[in-house]
Amino acid sequence: xxxxILWTIYLGILGTIAIGYLLKGKYKTFLAKVDFVVxxxxxxxxxxxxTNTQILNPLVWKFVFFGGLLWDVIFGMFFNHHYDDESIDExxxxxxxxxxxxxxxxxxxxxxxxxxxxxx
Numbered sequence: 001x002x003x004x005i006l007w008t009i010y011l012g013i014l015g016t017i018a019i020g021y022l023l024k025g026k027y028k029t030f031l032a033k034v035d036f037v038v039x040x041x042x043x044x045x046x047x048x049x050x051t052n053t054q055i056l057n058p059l060v061w062k063f064v065f066f067g068g069l070l071w072d073v074i075f076g077m078f079f080n081h082h083y084d085d086e087s088i089d090e091x092x093x094x095x096x097x098x099x100x101x102x103x104x105x106x107x108x109x110x111x112x113x114x115x116x117x118x119x120x
Contacts, residue, residue, distance in 0.1 A: 049118035061119035
């Protein structure tokens, strides 16, 4: 019961962040727009997992899991200038890499855990 509440809260936070960035016009570049689409698709998969609702075929979610995870790692590590945040340029590259990697694990780790459980 308590775990389900936490999953629902996490789902709400992810959805709120994505919609908030959309409303603020943060998705300006092509890569940022692709990131938004990937985020929405993975969010729908997590929604299916949290609500225990079958949305599409599990094979689709296997592809979404691997494709989304690959996208988030590549996009997060190598295209981190997609939101015009110039303060990140002040951080040394090695430290920046560690910060991005830890952030990815903490922020989207539960998303991909849920997607994995949903797909497999």
